[in-house]
Amino acid sequence: VLGEGEEALADLAESLDHPEEVTGIVYRYNGTVRKTEPRTLLNDLASLPWPSRELVDLEPYHIAGKRYTPVLTSRGCPKQCAFCSNPLFMVSRFRQRTIDDVCAAIFHCYDHHHIRIFDSEDDNFTCDGHRAEALLSSLIRGREERQFEITAMNGLYYEALNNKLVEMLARAGMKKMNLSLVTS
Numbered sequence: 001v002l003g004e005g006e007e008a009l010a011d012l013a014e015s016l017d018h019p020e021e022v023t024g025i026v027y028r029y030n031g032t033v034r035k036t037e038p039r040t041l042l043n044d045l046a047s048l049p050w051p052s053r054e055l056v057d058l059e060p061y062h063i064a065g066k067r068y069t070p071v072l073t074s075r076g077c078p079k080q081c082a083f084c085s086n087p088l089f090m091v092s093r094f095r096q097r098t099i100d101d102v103c104a105a106i107f108h109c110y111d112h113h114h115i116r117i118f119d120s121e122d123d124n125f126t127c128d129g130h131r132a133e134a135l136l137s138s139l140i141r142g143r144e145e146r147q148f149e150i151t152a153m154n155g156l157y158y159e160a161l162n163n164k165l166v167e168m169l170a171r172a173g174m175k176k177m178n179l180s181l182v183t184s
Contacts, residue, residue, distance in 0.1 A: 001025055004075075006048055008039055045075060045097040050105050053113050066149070068117035069109055073102045073135060077124035079157070086123050094127050103138045110146045120152045124180075126160035136168040149173040155180030 001008045001024060008024045019027045024039025042048070053069065061068055074096035077086050109115040126132045139150065150169075155178040169177065 002035075003039060004042055006042070041093060041095070042075075043095060045072070045095055046101040050108070053109065053115075058113060058115070063117050063119075063151070066116040067114055068119055068151075069113070069115050070121045071102070071106060071109075071118045072121050073097055073125065074122045074127065074131075077127055079124065094124070096128070096131060099131075099135050099138050102135060103142055106139070106148070107142055107146065110148055116147070117149045117151060120150060121154060122152070123154065124157050125152050125154070126157045126165065129160050129162075129165065132160070132165060133168060136165075136172045139172040140168065143171070143173055147173075149175055151176070152178055154178070 001012070003024060008022060011022045012019065012025060015021050019025060019029070020034070020036060023037045026033060026035045028034070051069075058067055058069070074094060076094040077084075078094055080087050106118055109118070142148075150173045152174070156169075158179045158181060161179075166177075
C-alpha cells in the first residue's frame with residue numbers, strides 16, 4: 001500500500017482476486033511488478049474511527065512503567081526535507097483531526113484504557129502554531145482532571161517553537177522533547 005492505508009487495505013481485502021481494481025497499491029502478478037493509480041488522500045481525518053484498543057493487549061505497551069499509545073492529531077507537512085518520505089506519500093498537504101476529536105480520543109483512552117502517556121505520531125505537530133496552541137490549551141484543561149504525559153517521538157519542528165509554545169507543551173504534560181533539526 002502506498003501512502004495512507006486505511007481505505008486501501010479494506011479495498012484490497014475485498015478484492016484479493018482483482019488487485020488491479022484497487023488504487024494506491026503495488027503488487028506482483030506473474031513475476032511482474034504492477035502499480036495502480038494513486039489513491040486520493042483523506043481530507044477528513046476525523047472520519048477515521050479511533051483504533052479499537054479494546055482488541056489489543058495493552059500490557060506490553062509501557063514507557064517508564066506507564067501504559068502508552070500513539071495518537072495522531074494531523075498528517076502531512078509542507079516542508080520538503082530531502083531525507084523525508086512524507087513529500088512522496090502525502091504530497092506535502094497538511095491535514096488535521098479536529099481538536100475536539102483528538103481530545104475526546106485521548107480522554108477516552110485515559111478513562112477507559114488507563115493509558116497515561118500519549119505519543120504524537122504527527123509528521124509535524126507544530127506545523128500550524130495556532131492549531132498547536134489551541135490543541136495544547138484543550139489538553140491543559142483536560143489535565144485538570146487527568147494526569148497524563150505527551151511525547152512527540154517524531155520530533156517538534158524547532159522553528160515553530162517559542163517561549164509560549166514550550167511553556168504550553170510543559171503544562172500539557174510534555175516532560176521531554178525531541179527536536180527535528182532539519183532544513184528544507
